[in-house]
Amino acid sequence: MSAITFHEDRLEKVMKHPETIEIATAGAPAKARPTPFFETERGRAWLAGAGGLFRRMLPPGIGLVLFALLWHLVAISSDGLPGPASTWEAAKTLFADPFYDNGPNDMGIGWNILNSLYRVGVGFGLAALVGIPAGFLLGRFAFLSGMAAPIISLLRPVSPLAWLPIGLMVFKVAEPASIFVIFISSIWPIILNTAAGVARVPQDYMNVARVLNLSEWKIFTRILFPSVLPHLMTGIRLSIGVAWLVIVAAEMLTGGVGIGFWVWDEWNNLNVEHILIAIFIVGIVGLLLEQTLVLIAKRFNYE
Amino acid sequence: MHNYLQIENAKMVFDTKQGRFTALTDINLTVKQGEFITLIGHSGCGKSTLMNLVAGLNEATDGVLLLAEKEIRGPGPERAVVFQNHSLLPWLTCFGNVHLAVERVFGGHESKARLKERTQAALELVGLGHAMHKHPNEISGGMKQRVGIARALAMEPKVLLMDEPFGALDALTRAGLQDELMRIVRETGATVIMVTHDVDEAVLLSDRIVMMTNGPSATIGEILEVTLPRPRDRLLLADNPDYHHLRGQVMAFLYQKQRRLEKAA
Numbered sequence: 001m002s003a004i005t006f007h008e009d010r011l012e013k014v015m016k017h018p019e020t021i022e023i024a025t026a027g028a029p030a031k032a033r034p035t036p037f038f039e040t041e042r043g044r045a046w047l048a049g050a051g052g053l054f055r056r057m058l059p060p061g062i063g064l065v066l067f068a069l070l071w072h073l074v075a076i077s078s079d080g081l082p083g084p085a086s087t088w089e090a091a092k093t094l095f096a097d098p099f100y101d102n103g104p105n106d107m108g109i110g111w112n113i114l115n116s117l118y119r120v121g122v123g124f125g126l127a128a129l130v131g132i133p134a135g136f137l138l139g140r141f142a143f144l145s146g147m148a149a150p151i152i153s154l155l156r157p158v159s160p161l162a163w164l165p166i167g168l169m170v171f172k173v174a175e176p177a178s179i180f181v182i183f184i185s186s187i188w189p190i191i192l193n194t195a196a197g198v199a200r201v202p203q204d205y206m207n208v209a210r211v212l213n214l215s216e217w218k219i220f221t222r223i224l225f226p227s228v229l230p231h232l233m234t235g236i237r238l239s240i241g242v243a244w245l246v247i248v249a250a251e252m253l254t255g256g257v258g259i260g261f262w263v264w265d266e267w268n269n270l271n272v273e274h275i276l277i278a279i280f281i282v283g284i285v286g287l288l289l290e291q292t293l294v295l296i297a298k299r300f301n302y303e
Numbered sequence: 304m305h306n307y308l309q310i311e312n313a314k315m316v317f318d319t320k321q322g323r324f325t326a327l328t329d330i331n332l333t334v335k336q337g338e339f340i341t342l343i344g345h346s347g348c349g350k351s352t353l354m355n356l357v358a359g360l361n362e363a364t365d366g367v368l369l370l371a372e373k374e375i376r377g378p379g380p381e382r383a384v385v386f387q388n389h390s391l392l393p394w395l396t397c398f399g400n401v402h403l404a405v406e407r408v409f410g411g412h413e414s415k416a417r418l419k420e421r422t423q424a425a426l427e428l429v430g431l432g433h434a435m436h437k438h439p440n441e442i443s444g445g446m447k448q449r450v451g452i453a454r455a456l457a458m459e460p461k462v463l464l465m466d467e468p469f470g471a472l473d474a475l476t477r478a479g480l481q482d483e484l485m486r487i488v489r490e491t492g493a494t495v496i497m498v499t500h501d502v503d504e505a506v507l508l509s510d511r512i513v514m515m516t517n518g519p520s521a522t523i524g525e526i527l528e529v530t531l532p533r534p535r536d537r538l539l540l541a542d543n544p545d546y547h548h549l550r551g552q553v554m555a556f557l558y559q560k561q562r563r564l565e566k567a568a
């Protein structure tokens with residue numbers, strides 16, 4: 001909801017400019033007067049920028065408004081599904097105090113999000129720690145890749161939650177078990193993309209390395225690693241996406257403080273507004289994670 | 304030194320999916336120190352393969368290659384290569400690309416300041432002192448190729464190997480770089496083997512032109528001495544009858560003798 005009002009604000013602001021420009025050009029007599037803002041170099045650039053922004057924001061703005069409308073229609077014709085307005089009200093109270101702490105079963109939404117992010121961070125971090133070197137080894141040595149291929153093809157399609165009982169059995173406690181599930185489900189994109197990147201290092205670069213007779217370490221730091229980095233970033237992005245998908249489901253089963261368990265808890269309380277809010281939170285956090293990684297990946301694109 | 308680079312009975316056979324493919328056979332060539340040799344021939348005649356043998360990127364199936372009386376085994380910085388597509392590392396600046404080579408060759412026994420000096424000197428030699436800190440994607444194709452040449456020269460190689468270094472450039476840029484290459488070779492006394500398919504380029508730059516027959520089983524057809532005095536000026540050569548005679552000989556080899564062979568094959 002907040003996103004929609006924000007866009008409407010923008011739209012209104014931007015919509016005003018065409019009128020402004022008309023007034024400015026129509027009232028342009030020969031008399032000496034300060035150049036109106038929209039006729040100066042900066043003004044035109046600003047206007048062009050605002051026009052571009054308007055054109056870019058228009059389709060997503062309309063999309064969100066229609067979505068809210070549809071939601072509203074479904075809500076009034078259904079029994080129990082809250083509409084956009086009541087969800088917005090609930091969100092305002094919820095986010096008024098995100099970091100309260102009334103014991104482990106009643107903590108603010110902020111704590112729940114942070115706990116989930118922490119689990120994703122640890123699970124994903126371990127996956128990267130193991131997956132990146134593994135990917136480099138598999139990409140560099142065809143024999144190892146051949147050895148690992150059947151295992152990876154067998155384990156990769158397994159639903160992440162199928163690992164949870166194994167995790168619980170091995171670790172006895174819920175916390176490391178859910179981290180284990182994140183680890184095992186997010187490691188595959190890292191391994192596979194890194195290995196593919198290593199296998200695809202242009203032969204030209206390797207020829208340079210051969211002519212210069214570079215040491216294995218120099219080949220790794222100066223040629224292999226920078227060349228693989230874009231692929232590696234793709235792997236990391238996919239992997240974080242998977243990790244964030246899985247955490248909600250894993251926490252529903254294991255409990256504790258976290259956005260997944262919070263959803264389940266609110267379902268038991270029959271607080272459907274909060275479930276809808278949780279869906280938005282999961283979506284927005286996922287989007288932010290993805291966009292951050294896209295930004296970082298851009299930094300490493302040399303083409 | 305006489306017979307600086309010696310190639311004796313070199314043969315190159317590739318194992319392909321269609322069976323064994325003899326790319327080169329009976330290659331015999333000696334190159335003197337400071338000589339400029341071009342390899343010319345139709346596409347697929349194995350001229351790049353021959354250069355790769357000297358570079359050590361491919362190993363000859365048969366025969367011997369000697370450089371300064373040592374057998375060539377694998378690639379090494381004393382045989383620097385300027386690649387056709389420049390092959391600069393895009394994540395390093397021009398300075399970084401050249402420095403990587405300098406560091407590898409001289410890093411063991413020279414100070415950091417001296418390595419930096421060498422790198423800068425190499426870039427200034429090719430007229431890129433001002434673009435030192437740019438990345439390859441920020442400079443033109445001709446400039447990239449010049450960085451490639453700077454990288455190769457900075458290694459102070461015994462032989463400079465160039466695989467169609469100006470093939471991907473437009474005619475004007477190419478002419479500029481040819482002139483610059485002649486100046487650099489004059490200043491450094493480098494021994495050069497260059498692969499080309501451009502007759503004018505071969506005549507302008509070479510001391511000898513090695514003309515290769517068509518593949519498969521390509522070999523050296525004729526070797527043409529280019530006796531034109533140095534320094535050479537492309538404008539003056541345009542009216543030089545010797546130049547046109549030499550040019551005609553290369554053309555005759557490429558378009559009469561080798562064309563006929565192609566039909567016979």
